[in-house]
Amino acid sequence: MQKVLQTIDQGINNLAYYWSFPEIMAHKKGFYKKEGIELVFHDITPSEVVSNKSEMYKDLQKEGKQDIYHAAEYVCLTRAIGNTTGKIVAISSWVKEGLNASFGLYVKPKAIKKPEELKDKAIAIEKGTGSYYTTIEDLEKFIPRDHIKLQQIGDPHLRLEALVKGEVAAASVMGPYADLAEHMGMVKIIESTRRKGTLMIARNDINAPTLSAYLKATNKAIREINVKPDEYRKFYFERFSKIIPRLAPELQKPAKQLKLTMKVPKWKEWSAYSKKDFEDIYSWMIDRKLIEAGHRYEELVDLRAFR
16 A cells, blocks of 8 residues: 555535445545545534535535535535635536436426426525526526525425425425435426536645545546446445435335435546636526626636646
């Protein structure tokens, strides 16, 4: 084993373990150690509903519990602005059968027949996460922006619970919760058309060789998962099963039945985030007043791992 370049503190939100699944598997397989990295996991699972996940993740990085993390492209732009601790360092582009591709807006059977019927009706999302921006992007093709009524609910399982209980007309869910929604007979009223990737934010004090080694080890796990997803389903469901006790009673039995059918998402390998990709999404967000104008690619993005 190589000399340790640097210890990396990795926070894992068990309610959203699927975003960190490649890192979990890379650690389990010893890929980080082979690259000279000592990865230390921290349980950052919220004990209650978080009002704004963006603030949560920025604070965790400042506290040293989350040296590296990733999230939807939209939110990472907002989290990079004014962030003196870290910058955007890489992108995992959209891929069919990936987590980003699984986003959808679900409704109860026969309750809503077309997206236009969601005008002025409550739609479950979570602020500071991809579900907020994705829902706006998908629904604005059918409903005027001022008639899209987004309701802050929280994590995906809470959004699905709110839908099943009739507390909202629709819910934005993805990943294993989309699998669960379909298993329970919920209807995907909108197949998300988003083609946005996932961005990685890393602390500025991680040196380039360490960051490059981290990406190399993570990409190795991504390649293995993409080639043999069925072999990783056991580990993927094991993680999901830890969430089941936190689900509403009416969701627990259907959740257990997903053991053999749950989809293991694919990933694109981490690569350099281009200025064009940045400008495309930044302009989209500015036009909708979802982000402040006046920031530059060079200010928010650091590609030291690829130099």
